[in-house]
Amino acid sequence: MKLEGKVLVAQGGGPTAVINQSLVGVVKEARKFTQATRVYGAINGVRGIINEDMLDLTQETSHNLEEVANTPSSALFSTRDKPDEKYCAEMFKVMKAHDVRYFFYIGGNDSADTVRIVNEEAKKADYDFVAIHVPKTVDNDLTCNDHTPGFGSAARYVSNAFIGVNLDVKALPGVYIGVVMGRNAGFLTASSAIAQKYPDDGPHLIYVPERTFDIEKFHADVKKVYDRLGRCVIAISEGVRGANGEPIMSGLLKNQDRDAHGNVQLSGGALADLLADSIKTNLGIKRVRADTFGYPQRSFFGCVSDVDAQEAREVGERAVQLAMWQNDSGSMTIKRTGNYSVNYELVPLEDVAAKTRVMPDEFINAEGNHVTDAFRLYLRPLLGSGIGSAGRLRAPFVNKLLNR
């Protein structure tokens, strides 16, 4: 069956460094198929569909598409709206009016859930329709995926930041705490481990949301490293949780700010400042610095993993191929098939929608304060080519003449 009609693509959730690669993968591939009468892009995700704010991407130059592909963040802009049945009914009115038959939504697990709802609505309405969720997330927390587009580049940012921070703290010793994105999954925080080249390199401690965060244990861990090396570099996820299961951060926030998906906003410097104060007060260490990595980690211009960019492009392209040749709906996933090779496979939407994957136990050390070599092996190819490493002077010491 050759289902003829318009193609609609949109982007949801938080931006990544390579989400536009997937967009361009969808657009360029779709423009090759004669049954795709037009390729539309909705502005601001599902909200743009409701508002009929769409660009005709059939009328975009190939050169400009490539420029956009190399640009971070969502070129079609995004939304945190979470469609319910009423919202979907509105979307359908627009889709039907424009004869949209193929829908590609690039986003995380919330976006996958949106595609699932939209697709069910289509079935109920007996409307011939193919809807595919195209994965992206810097958190790397989608089920059924070995990893997700956007993660590799964000991980590259985090590891390059920690290479620098580690050297900085070696030059001017103290304690450094870097708070990294990651609400439920610690993959991105764990990526800081790549900064360790020499045995005494940081990050010396890594805390992820998969393990209960205990402030007393934290103090003891820091003290142990500091006593040994005279410095300590720490990577910690913004989403680390206390024994009550609540993120430490949420207790610190005065104006709790929730998005439409019910997620508490975890940004801001509160966790970093709390941990820094707590080290100063409890361990009596004077020089303690803490940074919250914030937006640059997901959108810094020019820090892209080529592997991540290529996979983001391919997963978008492949989604269109499966939609056009097989009329299959579902969620695109990346499966690792070798060391290092991948395949792209379509899985049922409900296997990915609104679910969260966290780090497997084998990636976290027994003490719960660092990663394992299994994680390092997993991560390395995702960072892409041209990963440099820090140099260190190796000249011999001069013999002391006065203090012999």
Next chain:
Amino acid sequence: MKLEGKVLVAQGGGPTAVINQSLVGVVKEARKFTQATRVYGAINGVRGIINEDMLDLTQETSHNLEEVANTPSSALFSTRDKPDEKYCAEMFKVMKAHDVRYFFYIGGNDSADTVRIVNEEAKKADYDFVAIHVPKTVDNDLTCNDHTPGFGSAARYVSNAFIGVNLDVKALPGVYIGVVMGRNAGFLTASSAIAQKYPDDGPHLIYVPERTFDIEKFHADVKKVYDRLGRCVIAISEGVRGANGEPIMSGLLKNQDRDAHGNVQLSGGALADLLADSIKTNLGIKRVRADTFGYPQRSFFGCVSDVDAQEAREVGERAVQLAMWQNDSGSMTIKRTGNYSVNYELVPLEDVAAKTRVMPDEFINAEGNHVTDAFRLYLRPLLGSGIGSAGRLRAPFVNKLLNR
């Protein structure tokens, strides 16, 4: 006169992305001169001299020196110690014992002051001695210099971060505040302006320490931009001051943390969080995010301006040439001679030592909330080659069918 003896090099103050280029410039050039009997590197700046902690850099491979040159932060490590006369007397004991005749200290205005004191002590002691300060600082605040090594790379980081942030905030609209390093001089914060490609791109507002920061005016500025564009991206220096001349940040810090130079530590997320809360409360805007850029801006691995790297190398090389051929002491400076070309000149140490340069009036707009084209022209070559820019979709809108 061919002054024979050892060469000693050290690094002071905060690390930069290219401070090791200057180190390697000094070491490689010094190793060519027969009167340089050895080339030593002091560990942890002046403190390493007192402690006789020195490496024999004559015994370092050229390859490894190049690896180190391409590594951010201070390979010889640093110090915030500020030598007084007693401290200098101790340094001399060590220098004399090791027959050190050439001293190169790479650092900011505090380090220049250290070189000045050391040099005066040498004169008093009638010791044949050449001491040169080699400039570095991400703040770009040294007098007599068009700009200083380290600034271009940090500026490249800041502009790449704001390119991403601008796109991120366009995708998910709101107010974004990025707090950038800069205690007295706003050059680094101002560099965010390069992120503006299209007329509506951010940063829409830029606040530097050279202008009094008024919170009411700030609210009015943000409201104006937000009303027009539905979003607002702001770059602000950590050192912005209120009408009383004190940094806003210092009023916010509980445990005031001063270094040996009497500088209050301005890091931490307090300013960012204060400003974000104040926007939420006073303007009723819900989505407000604030990041403090922190350490990555001065040490992020792999974000280097090639122009900055090359100049950092040359200024170190040239310092050695002037010391060896002319036995001149002083502070190396970078002068701009064309568009774009530079010369390296030695100036008296007291012209640079402990002084601070701020942005000239012609670089700041009349309203005091952005930069001028004169600043853009000044900055561009310092960022180096391969500066990319963000792509944007330009396809036409689809005609609305339902909402005509």
